[in-house]
Amino acid sequence: MEPIRLNYPSGEDEFLLRIGELEALDDLTSDGVLDLLYRLRMGQDRGNLTYAPVKVREVIACIRLGLIGAGMDRETAHRKSRQAFEDGDMAELNLLAFTVISHSLAAKEHDPLGEVEAGEESGLDSPASTETGPPSGSRRRKSKK
Secondary structure, eight states: OOOEEEEETTEEEEEOOOHHHHHHHHHHSSSOHHHHHHHHHHHHHTTSGGGOSOOHHHHHHHHHHHHHHTTOOHHHHHHHHHHHHHHSOHHHHHHHHHHHHHHHHSOOTTSOSSOOOOOOOOOOSSOOTTOOOOOOSSOOOOOOO
């Protein structure tokens, strides 16, 4: 999967949560990444992403791990995630975390969306195995009771 390039309060960077980062985020959250995604979504239901029932440290960890997963060194990722909190507001950081997690859990490249076009039908030279042979000409005997 390719990283996603996003503009956020600390600039424009690439984000990706690979399996290692997803597992680390699982460990840093109370009920795992999927629950964090659900709780981030709940902010929209409450009228604003600012009101999502998430912890600040969960959102910052998601941003930091997303930067690391896309190839940024740990120290720079730590600094940029903290700077994003200082420069941005929770609504945009929550949206960023939601986008990073959603992208990382989306369909993989080996499983493209949509239907694959079927190949052309080729005529078979041999008869199908379910064809019956020619009739024998004689009747079956009746069973005795």
